[in-house]
Amino acid sequence: MSTTRSTLPATLPAWGLFLNDVHVKDGFVNGFLSEADIDKVLDLHGRACLTDYVKSHVDNFEKRHKNRGESSRLLWSYGTIPADGTPFIVISSQELQCQRGQPKKYHVKEEERSDHVYDKKPRTHLQKGRKEGCPATGCVKKLLKFPSHTIPVESKRSEKQRVINDLKEKLASKSVEGLPTYFVTLPMESVHNHKLIGATRRMNSDIRNKVQEFVSDNITNTKLIKRLLRKYVQRQYSSDVVKPHVTDRSYYPHERDITNCVHSIMSAGKYSHLDQLNLEKIVTDWIVSDTTKPIEERTKVYYRKSSTEFEGDALSSVEAVIGTIET
Structure with a gap:
C-alpha cells in the first residue's frame, strides 16, 4: 500500500x-x-x-x-x-x-606495574583519522x-x-x-555531525564510464576532460530531484582523480589478463618488426594456442603456447 x-x-x-x-x-x-x-x-x-x-x-x-x-x-x-x-x-x-x-577500536596492552617510570619512545605514530x-x-x-x-x-x-x-x-x-x-x-x-561538503566521496560509476568514453576517443588531457565532465553533469542531471552539488567530488572530480582514472583505464587496456593473447601480440610484433628481409624470408614462428576440446590429446602448457621456431 x-x-x-x-x-x-x-x-x-x-x-x-x-x-x-x-x-x-x-x-x-x-x-x-x-x-x-x-x-x-x-x-x-x-x-x-x-x-x-x-x-x-x-x-x-x-x-x-x-x-x-x-x-x-x-x-x-x-x-x-x-x-x-x-x-x-x-x-x-x-x-x-x-x-x-x-573509529576502529585498537587493542592497547595494559602497562606493566613497576616502581620505576621509564620513557618509552613510540615505535609508530598514529595519525589522526577522519x-x-x-x-x-x-x-x-x-x-x-x-x-x-x-x-x-x-x-x-x-x-x-x-x-x-x-x-x-x-x-x-x-x-x-x-x-x-x-x-x-x-x-x-x-x-550527521560533520560538515557535508562531498570532498571525500568516490568517483561515481557513471562519471568513470564517461571518462572511459573520452579515453577511447583519444581524449586524455586532464583539463579538457574536467570541462567536458562539468558540461555532461549539468546536462545529464538537470531534471533530477536532487542535483549534484559543485563540491561533490563524486560528480565533479578533482584533476588528480581524473588523472588517476585515465591512467588506470589506459593501463587496463594495454595488457590482457590472458597470457596467450599477450604472447600472440608479442609474436606478431616480432614478425612485423623484422624488416631487414623480404616478407617471404622473414623469421617464421609456429604458434598454436592451447585447446581444451580434447583433453587427452591436448598439449602441455609449454608445448601449446610455444611451438617450433624455423629460421
Whole structure:
C-alpha cells in the first residue's frame, strides 16, 4: 500500500518521494522500494548527504532459500519492517555506516606495574583519522514478498498460520513466485555531525564510464576532460530531484582523480589478463618488426594456442603456447 501525497511526512526529503509506506522517525527515513528504484534512491541519497557509507558484508540467504524454500522463515513483520498483511522472506541484509562514523577500536596492552617510570619512545605514530563518531547509519534489506497470500492486517492468529502453512506447501512444490522488494532505513542530513561538503566521496560509476568514453576517443588531457565532465553533469542531471552539488567530488572530480582514472583505464587496456593473447601480440610484433628481409624470408614462428576440446590429446602448457621456431 503506497503512501499518498496527502499523508507524506512534512520533513520528508526529496529522495524519499520514491519510497512506499514511508515514515520518518528521529531523523531516519524508512520505506519500501522496488528493485528498479533501489540504485537510483541510494544515488540520490548520496548526493543529498554528500557523503559515502561503509558497507558491511552482505548477509545473503538467497542460496538457502533456493535450496530449501520450504524451511525459509516466513514473516509478517521484522524489526523496523511494519506488517502490511503480506508475508515475506528476508533474502539479504546490509548495514551502512557513515565514513566518518565510529573509529576502529585498537587493542592497547595494559602497562606493566613497576616502581620505576621509564620513557618509552613510540615505535609508530598514529595519525589522526577522519572518524568523528558520526551516528548516521542505515540498512538495506532485500525481501521476497508474496502478494498472492495477502490478508488483512487485523486477521486472527489462526488465519495467519493457515496462510503460512499453505505458502510453505507451495514453496516446497515451487508453484509460487515472490516479488523482490527492498526495505531501506536511511539517515537524513540532520543526523550527521560533520560538515557535508562531498570532498571525500568516490568517483561515481557513471562519471568513470564517461571518462572511459573520452579515453577511447583519444581524449586524455586532464583539463579538457574536467570541462567536458562539468558540461555532461549539468546536462545529464538537470531534471533530477536532487542535483549534484559543485563540491561533490563524486560528480565533479578533482584533476588528480581524473588523472588517476585515465591512467588506470589506459593501463587496463594495454595488457590482457590472458597470457596467450599477450604472447600472440608479442609474436606478431616480432614478425612485423623484422624488416631487414623480404616478407617471404622473414623469421617464421609456429604458434598454436592451447585447446581444451580434447583433453587427452591436448598439449602441455609449454608445448601449446610455444611451438617450433624455423629460421
